[in-house]
Amino acid sequence: MKICPKCHEEVEDSFEICWNCNYSFPDDKILDLSAVEEADDSGRSIDCLRCQVKMIYSGKYEFHEGMNTGVFGNLFELFQNRExxxxxxxxxxxxxxxxxxxNEEYRLR
Incomplete structure (x- = not known):
């Protein structure tokens, strides 16, 4: 754990930004997250239910049921349900x- 020099909160060693005050350890300054422009293809603006700050769009991810099985794993992937x-x-x-x-391609019916 490391201590934030601005708000004196404990922060995980792997974090580059303080969770409490948005202090950036590499940049040595407090970041203004309200000015962050996101490359959001989703068309949504979503606030975190816990913190009431704007959530950052990370991208579209595909998940599927099942697993790769042996030599034919990739072939069987064609028959798996994907979301x-x-x-x-x-x-x-x-x-x-x-x-x-x-977008219309993935909309639930």
Missing amino acids: AFDLYVCPKCGKVEFFVPL
Whole structure:
């Protein structure tokens, strides 16, 4: 654990930004996350339910049921049920949320 020099909170060693005050250890300054422009293809603006800060769009991720089995693993992948979700991450608390994409290709019927 390391101590934030601005707010004196304990922060995990692997974190580059303080979870409490948004202090950036590499940049040696407090980041203004309200000015962060996200490259959001999803068309949504989502706030974290815990922190009430804008969540950052991480991208569209595809998940599937089943597993790769032996030599024919990739062939069997063709028959697996696949779902795609938009993933959002809270820059303050690290909460992750999944949403069904808004575009017509993935909309639930």
